[in-house]
Every structure is written in C-alpha cells, then in structure tokens.
Amino acid sequence: MTTHAPLVVGIGASAGGIPALEGFFRHLPEDSGMAFIIVTHLSPERPSQLHEVVGRYTSNPVSVAEDGAEVRPNNVYVMPEGMILTMADGRLRLRPEDPIHRERKPIDVFFASMAEDQGENAVGIVMSGGDGDGTLGVKAIKERGGITMAQTGDGSGPRNPEMPHSAIASGLIDFAEPVERMPEKLVRLRADIDAFVGLADGEKDRRRIDEARQLQGDIARLLRSHTGHDFSGYKDKTFMRRVERRMKVVQLTTVDAYLQRLKDHPGEVMALFRDLLINVTNFFRDSDAFATLKSQVIPNLFVGRGADETIRLWVPGCATGEEVYSLGILMREEMDGLDVVPKVQIFATDIDDEALGAARAGRYPEALLAGVAPERLKRFFRRDGASLVVSKEVREMCIFSPHSVISDPPFSRMDLVSCRNLLIYFGGELQDRVIPTFHYALKPGGYLFLGTSEGVSRHGDLFAPLDKQHRIFQSRDHGGPRRLPMTLDASASRTRQDVAERPSDATGVQLRQQVETQVLERHAPAHVVITHEGDALYFSANTGRYLEMPRGAPNRHIFDLARREFRADLRAALRETMETGRPAARHVLMLDRDGATGNMIGMSIEPLDGPTGNETLFLVLFNPLGKWRQSGTDEGAEAEAHEAEAALERELRDVRERLQSTVEEYETALEEVKSSNEELVSVNEEAQSTNEELEASREEMQSLNEELSTINAELERSVDRLDSANTDLKNLYAATRIATVFLDRDLVIRNFTPAAGAFFNIRDSDIGRPLMDLAGALQYPDLEAEVRKVFRSDNLLERRLAPDDDGLHILVRLVPYRNRDDGIDGVVITLVDISSLAQAEEQQKVLISELNHRVKNMLSVVISIANATRKTSSSMDEFGERLIGRLHGMSRAYSLLSRSDWTKVAIGDLVRAEAEAFGADRISADGPEIALTPQQALSLGMVVHEMATNAAKYGALSSDDGRVDVVWQADGDRLRLKWVEKDGPEVHSPKRKGFGLALIEGQIRSQMDGDAEISFPPAGFMLELSFRIER
C-alpha cells in the first residue's frame, strides 16, 4: 500500500482554461504535498508558454513534462505541445504525436493512464474546455478508486462549460465546485488520507478485519433496506474500497461516523449504491474477445434458424448498455450476410434504473466510443450534436428491463448469455449461485461470455470452455432435467460465523489430529456428508459397498448413488432428520447373490454439528451389523412342523420379494413424480420469464407511446401555427392591391397575389411554370437579366418602366427571397401602378413652367410701364408716384382675380375697387353685373386707373365739387361703358397726347379689340368704350 505516496492531481483544461488555472493555483497553499499535471489541448505548430503563465500563479516549481521524469510532490508539470502524455510507475511518459491522426482526447488518455498507475491516489479535475474531453478519463479514475472534480459555474464559471458539463452529466463527478474552492478540498483529502489506510487492506491487523466485517454487514443491511439489493456477498476488498472512496468524498475519517451518516442521509446510501455499481463497460471492451465471439460463436447462433425463429441473447448487468449494443452490432453485421434472417432479441437487464435509462436512450458522448472502428461508427451510429446515437436497426433488437440476476427468476431458453465484469463484484457464494442460474437460462449448447478475469472453474460440470483465453463457455447438457438453482430467501438474516480463523493450541493438536485421522480412516464406519437436497459433499473411505455410480452423466446426488436397497430408507430417514433435527436410523438387509445369505446394515443420518455456513449438512453413516442367513433344516424330528415352518419361510420369502418389487415400483413412481414436479417448476419459471419479457416490452411500448404522443402534440401545435400563418398570408395576398410574384432560383413561379395575375396574365395553374414563358404584358425585356443580378448582388433593385400604350406607369421592385438561413432562395417581384403619381408630376411640371412664364411676362409688363412712366415724368417724385399708382392699380385687379381663382371678375367690383382708391363718394358706378375675363379685367382695371388718375390731376376730381359717373350696360354681345366727369374745372383738349391716353387707347383697342372714344367737352372729360363680352 502506497501509504505515503502524494496525491497526484491531473488537471484537464482547454479553451478558457487559463483563468480557471489561475483561480485554482492562486488558492493553493505552498506546501500542499501534491503533484499537479496539467493537460491541455495544444496546437502542435505553436510552442506553448503555459508553464510560464502558470508559474506566475504559484510558488511551486512549474516545468514542462519530460519523458521519464519522476512525479514529485509540490511540483507542477505541463504537457508540451505535439506530444502524448501518459504515466507509468510514478513517472511521466511522453511520446510524439502522430501528426496526421492527432489525439483529440489527450485528457482522457492521460487520466486513464494515471488512474491505472496511481489508483486511489489519483485525482482528476476537469476544467473549462470544449469537446467533452475528460469524461472517459474520470470514469477510469473513479473506477480505480480515485477522486474526481469538475468546475462549475459559481462566480467565475468555466468560459467553455462543455467539458465539465459532459463530465458532470455522466454522474461520475464527486465534487462539482468552482475552481477557487478545489484546493481546499484537496488539502482536506490529503490530510485525511492516513485515516483510511488499512480499512480494506490491513491484513496484518486482525482486529481491524473483524471491524471491517462488522461494518460491511451493517452497511449491507442498510443498503438492502434502502435499495432491496443484497451486497453481503460482495468481495470484501471491493466493497470496502468503495466505502472508503465515499468516506473521502464526504470527508469523514471514522467508519462509525460514516455509518451514522448513512443512517441520517438516505442520499448517501444511494450514492454508495451507485458507486458500488460502477462498471466501466466500453463498446467492444477487450476487442480480441469480441473478435473471437464474432468468429467462433455468432455464426453458430444462426445455423439452422428460419426466418420465423428467434435468437435470444441475455445481458444481465447491462449497466449503460455498451455491451448490449456491441453485441447488437455484431449480430447485425452477421445478419447482413444472411439470406434467411431470423429475429434477434437481446434482453438487457440491470438493477440500476438510471443506468437502464441511459442504456435505453442509446446516446453516448463521443468520448466513450473511442474504441469503435470508424466504419462501425458510420454504419451503426447517427451523429446528434456532440453525441452519437445508436442506429434504429440495432436499437430495435434490444429490450431493456430492470431485473436482478441474484434475486429475480432468470430468463430462459437463451442462446447466449453475456455477462462481462459483473461476477468480479460478487463473492464466491454469489458466483456459485449466479453461474448455475446462467446454466439454467441457456439452452443446451448455449454460450456464456464472461469478462477476462472471470471464470466458471467451480462449475466445470455445467460449462465446457470453448475459448479459455477469452472466457467463452458452452453449456453442458447433463442428461437429467435441468434444475433451477434455489434462490436465496432474501429476507432471512444470517449470522456469519468465522470458521477458518479459530485460534488453537498448535502442538497438542497435531498428535490428536494424526490419531483422529487414522481412527477415522481405518475404524470409523463408512459415511457421506450431504446437503439437505441430497448432494454429496464429502465421502469417507470404504463407501464402495453402499454406493455405486449410476448411469448417465456424473452425478453427486446421494439418492442416485446409493444402492437400490438403501434408497427408500435413505429418503425416509433424511426427511425424518430434517423434520425433527434428531438422528434417524434404519436397518437395511443387503442380500448376497444367492439370496439366501446377506448382511444386515445399520444406516443412520444425523445433522452435522458445528458451523457449516448457513446451510445445514447431514452425516450419513453405514454400519455393518452382522451376517444374515436364511434359517436352515437341521433337527428334522418334527417333520410336519418343519414342513410348516418351511412353508412359512417360503411364504415369507415370497412376501419379502413382493415387498421388494413394490418398493422398487414405489421408487420409480416417486422418481417420476419428482421429475414431473421439476418440469412443472421449470415451466412455471419459463412462464415467469415470459411474463418478465412481456413486462419489459410493455414498458418499452409505454415509453414509445409516451414519446409518440409528445411528438404528436408538438406536431399538432406546429400544424396549427402553420395553418394560421397560412391563413394570414392568404388574407394578406387577397387584401393587398400590390402585384407580387414569388420566383424560385430557376425563375419558376412559386406564388403570386391576385393583383399580379392581371399584370402577367397568369393563373393559379401557372404556379410551377417559369415566369419568362408567361411574362406577357410587361414592357420589361431586361427582367430576366435583372433578376439574375439580384441573385448575384444580394441587393434589392428598383426600376421604373417606360409608360405603356395606355399611359400606365409601373414601378418594379425586385427583392431577394431569403430563406431561414438568410440565403437567397428566389426573388420577389413587386409591381406598383404609379400612373397617378406620374400624372401629378407632369402637371406640376406644367404648372411650374406656366408660373415661370407668367412671372416673366409680368416683369416685362412692369418694366414696360416703368419705361413709359419714366419717359413722361418730369421729376423723380412724379415718376415714383405714378409708377407706384399704376402698379397698385394692377395689383388691385390681380387681387380680385386671385379671389375668384382667375376665372371671372364682375365689372362692378373692378370699377368700385378702383373708385375706392380715389374716394368712393365722388365716383358713382352703375350698371348690371357682367363678368369679365381675366385679361379684360386686367386691361379695364388699368384703363379705369388711368382715367381716375387723370381726373384727380386735371379733371373733375381735382376740384372740391367735381364728380364722376361711370355707367355701363350690355348691348347685345358688347359691353358699353361711359365715363362722364361733371362740375369740375373747365376742360381743354390737350396739346399733346400723354402716355395715359395712349395707354387707355392701346389697352382698349389693341388689348381688348374694343372701341374707345375720348372727348374733351368743357363741362367735363368723357370716355365711351365698348368691347365684346366673352361668355
């Protein structure tokens, strides 16, 4: 035992590992007494500086691992790049990595070798990293009794939680902790380690062994009451190692404390239970053995089987299913090459429900499949995320159900029982019970496949080795009916007594033993020790007279072995002894050949005293009592009497013979009853097995049904959602007036809105046809090229088409149709009728140009007025006054026009507006309402303004009493207007015609095509004008 060996701590870290390592080493005390080996995923191209980085966090020396270096406490070793690191004999081993097939699981590789080398001293820590590396490694460590830890997400959690999550999910992690708290746990473990020494291995200390025995009994009772599983028959060492491991994990150093904890915490009982069941069963574990199975056994299973027959396999203790699926794969591979394929059923049973759950799922982290050949992986597994799932064709063959190979009735009529690495956990007694169970379960000639360290040596009568090295055996058929081995009464509590180790006085004993031996051998009556079933366990010397070998296969059954004369009495006596517990005796006559003489034998059976384990044994003694002789004819005197006596003698002999034959008949009948009884028991067991199978398949069906209804519910929900989405879409299509066409990558119509139907002249039946065949009405020859451009550029494209014959303006928009992955699956064409927009644009253009034109014309007019006014003005003031007056006059006319939106202006309004500017009370306006065109209004406005200006300056309005009368009337289609001034100063004809008069005449004659007559009577200025009324 490596009492003082340091803890060797393997640390697996990868992506995001540096902060985790920092957190770990910063909290580590200087003298921890532990060695640390860091394994990371490194790129072989880049030299690693990890040792320098880690060196900053700890005062312990940090070095790059070297081949052959001894692992010493308080040292940190870092795996170099491009190498594979392992451990053997307490030293590090390095070998170069194959550059082509790089090891993707360096952590698993190192952990596995460390587990093998260091056993209980190994600690595996899985920190932040990807790829699920380390899971298989911690499994190996835990199996060897080491401690496992994984980083959890408290506070500064793992940056990349894939690796620790995978390890925790496997159920193999003892401590899931933040890295900062791990050093403290390690230090406690290290401090407690001495307390455990010798619990499982202290052979020298007898007291401790007794203690341990006692403890195992106590714990086994607790386990049985919680889990219903009896571990009392497990190997002491294995059992105690598991207990020790759990004690380390819960950090208790005394067995009493642990026992108390078990009593207080049912959870701890379950944890121990699970630890006791740890069983590393990889796919094709021991590949040679599986190869032999494949070549030697599997083909034989199929020989002579028709398609309607079933090959039955049983895997008891299947754990998480690796062994089951390995067998399934082998069977499936064999079936591939067959023309006639029989049905294959693999019954996989275990008492661990959680393991069965995992097995049923058939889903494994890639790490656990490292040993499976790539072609098998490809053929029989389906990748699903980071895990691989067993293919349906293999999965279908396997039936999983909870079952205990120890306490439940076995299955039957099996062709192969594969039970690898389960027996190693059983003590001899349990093995003796389980192996006959397998024999019972198998058909004659069926195969038994065990783990490499297991065997059936004590049951050579039941199994014949087929391949010793790989532990493949074949069931022997031994004549008589198969007996179901007795199952233990699980409720009976048994006290184990220690026979082997009774202390004794050595010297006196030796002589006595010699004497006793000699007496026994030479003078003691012949005897046999048997079980209550009648199986002979021990024969003394000189039993040959009473026993003989029966016909058929060798057999140890006393009823078969005993000479015929003894059988009936033997049976009766045994029964009597078993019932009373006291010795029973019988006298039996063994006749010689002649039938006249014989020997009288005293036969007695008594229970064997002394400790013989839990089974009562019986001692059968044969004691010769003396010669027996038929009474002779000697005196002869009383002949009659003699004759009568002889007759009686004869009669007695006849009766004896008859009795003998009756006894024989009775025995035969009894045998027959017994064998039919056994047959019945076996039929019953078979029925029970069938029932188990039915139960198993019912569970399968139930879980399948559950799964199906879940899937169905999900499907229904999806269909509902799809339906409503579809309806929304349909309504949207119908409601939108925008023509939209969906095309796929080949420009085939996928869908379109009703509005698009009119544009392209397409109907529902055109869905699935290329749009280019149908693109009828559209004036868009570049459509196809531009759609392709959208595919290439991934951008939307907008194009305004030239107006068609009907003056229809269309805006085309081509938008990429994106699928869920944001890739382009097609194109969406949208057509929008923008004719009204185009019209409005056109109208606006016209309006602007008209406005432009009018403004320019107006400016021309203003410039002309200014020019003329300037020429006829004598001073700047006069020029300004007259120009501004004229412009105001114009603007008044414009105001009226704009009030009526440039349509018509009433003549009265025009005259009155002008009159108001000069004093409305002195200008009277009178006439019917006649509408003027804008042009007429402007011109007449100017004329009235000139007249009024003139009157104010020279005419009637220049005096205080002067008045102006403006009257007009319609005369047919002409308007006649008269301007008459009264009561003003005397009027003279002007010497020169001024601009005012020229403007009046010009406006009326040229502009309005009218007539104007101006006269200057002395009473007042007078103007008569007429022009055409435009209606």
Next chain:
Amino acid sequence: MIVEDDWLIADDLAHTVKDIGYRALGPAHSVSAALDILGKGEVDAALLDVNLRGETSYPVADAMAEQGIPFAFLSGYTTDQLKPGFQDRPLLSKPLNPGALRDRLSLMLRE
C-alpha cells in the same frame, strides 16, 4: 416688325427699337395682323412673341423662314419648351435685356 399681344410690352419694344435706330412695324398683336404687315414686303427682320392670346406665332415664323427673313422669338419660355423645329432659332428671353436686343437686331439686320 414687332409681333406682341401685350400692348404695354409692344409699345415699349417699339420705342426701344426706334431709339436704337430702326423703323418699327406693327406692333401686330395677332397672327393675321402680322401676316398682313409681312405681306407688304417691308419687313427686314422680326421679333415674335410666341404666345399671342390663344394662338402662337409659329405660322408667322414659318412664313418668314420661307421668305428667308431673319426673326427672333420673344418668350418667357426656355428654348426646350419651343415647338420642335424652332428650337434652334434665336430666342430672346423675357423680360428683355436691352443690350441683348440691340446685339440680336444688329446681327439680323447686318447689310
């Protein structure tokens, strides 16, 4: 010859032309009046307002082009808004720039 429907502008234009030193015929305020004047054979050059109260002066322009008499359009419109076929003709933009008018007239009436 001056063809202009607005009396004020036409009157001003006639004065300007006279001031520069030419004899102004017209002003004509319609196509028919313009064609009458043209028919008298005294016209050496013409200034044509495009819009004449509901009609255009293009017939006058056509007649003048036929007789090889130079003319220039007067308008608030721009060249590209003229009727196609007349867009390469000189255009005097309203309101008239007296300098531009003088240059155009002397260009048209070069002996």
